Amino acid sequence: MNKKSSGSIIPSGTGILREMTLRAKLIFRLLSDKRVSPWAKLVPIAGLIYWISPLDLISGIPGLSAVDDVAILWFVQYAFIELCPPDVVSELSKQLASNNTIVDGAYEVEEEVVDGEATDVTSQEKQ
Numbered sequence: 001m002n003k004k005s006s007g008s009i010i011p012s013g014t015g016i017l018r019e020m021t022l023r024a025k026l027i028f029r030l031l032s033d034k035r036v037s038p039w040a041k042l043v044p045i046a047g048l049i050y051w052i053s054p055l056d057l058i059s060g061i062p063g064l065s066a067v068d069d070v071a072i073l074w075f076v077q078y079a080f081i082e083l084c085p086p087d088v089v090s091e092l093s094k095q096l097a098s099n100n101t102i103v104d105g106a107y108e109v110e111e112e113v114v115d116g117e118a119t120d121v122t123s124q125e126k127q
Helices: 016-032 038-052 065-083 086-099 121-126
Strands: none
Touching: 016 038, 016 065, 016 086, 038 065
8 A cells, every 4th residue: 555645844643742742762872872982972962062061053043942952952852863883773663663663552553465366266166
């Protein structure tokens, strides 16, 4: 069964809030994983410090302070995940995905659909 794109920026199938929650959980698990370099762990910590600090990169343009905060936080999370070992990111992502498929019926189970044809064997034997 093919899913058609609705042309929307926001993903329709999984939900942007769910994706953001999974990304945050992945970052916290990567921060606690001993296989991730301590130098890489400084990236999200620096991003968090920037986010709570009064420092603003685009302070002269009204209304853009939230835009630069969002852009920097997006870059920080992206850079951190890219700096982590790919096998660790893959392993933790699979664990998170399998943990979130069913939570008290909150998420639907994604079933694999097999397309095929059926033949009535009993009617062919009588002929």
